[in-house]
Amino acid sequence: MNHSASDSPVNSRLQPTVAAFIDYLRHEKQHSPHTLSAYQRDLSRVMQQATATDIQGWETITEKQLKHWLGLWHEEGLSSRSLQRLISSVRRFYQYLLSRGDVTNNPAQRLRAPKTGRPLPVTLDADQVNQLLDDQYGQADGDPLKCRDLAILELFYSSGLRLAELAALNIDSFSNGFSQVKVLGKRRKERMVPVGSKARQAIQHWLTVRQPFVREESGSALFLSKLGNRISTRQIQNRIKEFAREAGMPVGVHPHMLRHSFASHLLESSGDLRSIQELLGHSDISTTQIYTHLDFQHLAAVYDKAHPRAKKKKD
Incomplete structure (x- = not known):
């Protein structure tokens, strides 16, 4: 045995x-x-x-x-x-x-592990996104770095960018009055993504207060640190965490949560999975399909709450 x-x-x-x-x-x-x-x-x-x-x-x-x-x-x-x-x-x-030449076959070649149930991504609902963003506009007016952080948050939610994609953006990544942005995604694959009006306004506001942070070696970067370097992914994560804490958010907020929220809310409104796949830069539609499970989860919750036969009466 x-x-x-x-x-x-x-x-x-x-x-x-x-x-x-x-x-x-x-x-x-x-x-x-x-x-x-x-x-x-x-x-x-x-x-x-x-x-x-x-x-x-x-x-x-x-x-x-x-x-x-x-x-x-x-x-x-x-x-x-x-x-x-x-x-x-x-x-x-x-x-x-x-x-x-130590062995003549590979006994692990055909082995398969039990399938892992893929966890659903955590998202913010629309009210939580508004709480996160709207609460900070007044403070951003008097603080250039908060102005920058607000532009970062608006862009994450507006365009569903990955953390590394956003950190790598330059000013010339944008076109048509900041209504489009060219993103360099995984495997160096480029895509064009629309930028919403709120994100455009926040970015343009940041550009009016950005000049004191510009250094020659990082002058093309859109988002700069207080020392004038291109802002790092770790700095973005920390600033968003702090931003959310100040806004009184009940959950920890991170960049990918905003990307998930972007995709989930867009799918809920449009139902167009293929377009969302392109916007997110997913090479495989099966990766995007996880948001259909989120959407169904939302619909199921509405059904359970509203349908007269959804809940069994207690004896």
Whole structure:
């Protein structure tokens, strides 16, 4: 009978090959310390289980055994996401062993972890967005950096940009009186996105107070820090968090929440999933379809509240 072996000693015949693989990833593939640590952790788990099963070498591990171990680890509480990563690590390790001629097949090649239920994104409702933005206009008038932050928030919600996309914007990224912005998205794919009137006004207001922060090396950047550098993604995150706290928001607000809110509210109003896919810069429509689940969740809540037969009467 096989048992879990999270604390078991490891067969000394298994370790040298893993060490060689980690060195290969470090020196040949230039993987980060974080990635190397994940590979080491996953392969150590497999080594411990193999040792507990009295396996003497990597070439003797079978697909059936790996499936059984996955079941054991799942019962121990290892999440589907962690199991998927572990399978990927083992599969990559066996590709390395095949390249060295140490094994003749990859027992992890066809392994699949249980599907992970994708969590729905958290969004703000329209009233919360208005609370976040409208409450700050008076304060922004007397503070250039708050004026900048307000423009950042309005642009996030107006155009659904990713954090890195917004931070990378230059003044010349905009066209047609700031009504359009050219965005450089993932895999350096460009897209044009409309900019709403509130965001245009906020950006133009920021530009009237921006000049004292301009430095020669960062003069083209739209959003500047108080030291005159292009504002960093971390600074944007921190400023939005502070902005939301001052507005008395009941939830922690972050840039991607504004992107999610943009997509959810637009879908709720238009029902045009393909257009939202283009605006968000998603290469696959299935990524955008998560917002249909959010929209249905909203409709279901309305139904439960309003339909006379939606709720069963208590006995």
